[in-house]
């Protein structure tokens with residue numbers, strides 16, 4: 001699967017189907033976001049329903065500096081330097097995860113789902129209120145992030161960059177799953193009370209996963225901004241978070257390549273349904289909500305502590 | 309004067325109107341096996357939960373080696389040397405026996421945030437986890453899922469996990485519960501072997517086991533300690549006989 005993805009720009013070019021490359025870029029970036037969610041949802045068993053907020057944070061970490069570099073103002077922030085954009089995305093994503101994670105990880109089960117969703121919506125309304133950056137209408141990226149040696153205006157190069165980062169994220173997930181961190185996360189997922197009795201600081205372990213996932217997802221958001229060259233607050237709304245959950249669950253929560261499979265199915269389904277009917281959002285939304293509810297149900301029986 | 313290893317100072321705890329700890333005073337000395345007995349519902353498990361830090365007492369203090377740990381979080385107490393085996397066995401059911409033991413060792417061995425090196429490649433940790441499993445006789449089944457073990461094996465795993473953290477004080481809540489006569493005898497032998505190496509606070513209903521293992525016994529009835537003494541003194545205590553030992557033939 002990864003090999004096919006690696007060769008995709010060549011295939012698209014040979015087949016004269018540049019549209020395939022667009023789809024594949026979307027797939028790879030969504031897979032990266034889903035892979036980050038897989039760390040908390042799959043490995044950690046925590047149903048976070050606000051993950052799309054990090055996509056938005058990463059996207060605006062590109063959009064806002066670019067906006068100022070062209071239209072002036074906020075000179076401390078104005079920049080078209082991609083390294084700055086990506087660092088800002090990762091930093092802001094990690095910071096937002098640290099603060100909101102520290103608060104939401106005090107709660108459990110359905111409460112955790114609700115509070116993470118609330119924090120996600122908070123970002124949505126915050127971005128919507130920023131009139132300078134287009135408010136509800138969003139922001140067009142007049143230039144893409146400038147990187148040394150890579151031209152993001154070239155779709156194939158953008159694709160390669162996203163693909164390499166995705167591969168890195170997957171390798172990292174694979175390594176950390178089998179390392180101390182993954183074992184501790186799994187232990188906390190199975191039985192947090194027992195973990196504490198053993199001497200593990202469960203909240204700290206989960207917070208570390210939350211921050212890592214937030215940073216990775218924000219990076220995916222920064223790539224997404226470069227890919228679409230247009231960003232809106234809607235990227236962060238709760239249905240987008242639901243879609244990320246859907247991808248993780250569909251691909252198999254906790255499986256290393258699951259997010260890629262899930263994102264692939266998602267992108268194909270999205271294409272198929274939208275070609276059938278312009279009202280594809282409705283059946284699609286219903287599907288997503290069903291998947292989310294299913295996972296929430298599994299979560300509550302898993303953490304209900306009724307096991308002996 | 310030497311501080312006892314664990315000291316409970318006038319602990320009070322109520323659930324609504326129900327007093328489960330009504331001024332408990334108790335000391336566990338270094339090296340001793342101290343049994344806590346009492347009828348069902350006397351508040352033994354609740355007391356262990358307060359010592360382990362899972363429940364906060366309403367009033368009173370808990371000292372470990374002279375240090376006030378009353379407000380300390382459970383995981384910090386575990387790192388100070390409290391090893392707990394639960395009455396209701398609760399290993400990480402979906403994980404292997406070895407992973408369960410590894411988690412116990414890891415809790416005492418520094419950072420769980422290492423993200424690159426496979427745990428199974430950390431020789432010192434794996435060795436220590438295997439040693440704990442071997443101590444309780446589970447070496448053979450280390451790659452089985454905890455949920456696939458027999459009830460007796462799960463009790464052994466529970467004990468291995470408490471041991472793997474190298475505790476200063478073992479809190480054992482009814483380690484014999486639900487075991488058949490043979491398994492019970494094995495468990496008593498196992499605890500006999502441990503008692504020279506650890507201080508143990510042992511909650512147990514099986515009187516033969518208690519009298520075989522305990523250096524001292526405290527009797528908890530309705531949330532209060534009504535007697536503390538050597539097994540011989542407790543056997544002879546009239547109040548204890550009335551309140552508790554007389555009912556020996558009714559199953560708890």
Ligand SMILES: Nc1ncnc2c1ncn2[C@@H]1O[C@H](COP(=O)(O)OP(=O)(O)O)[C@@H](O)[C@H]1O
Nearest residue numbers: 323326328346347348349350351352353354355
């Ligand atoms: N979380 C709780 N909420 C309310 N009542 C409880 C709770 N835990 C225990 N109890 C009650 O407290 C009493 C003591 O329970 P416990 O400490 O488990 O007794 P023991 O272990 O001595 O059999 C029992 O009557 C029990 O029903």
Ligand SMILES: [Mg+2]
Nearest residue numbers: 352353354395
């Ligand atoms: Mg009990």
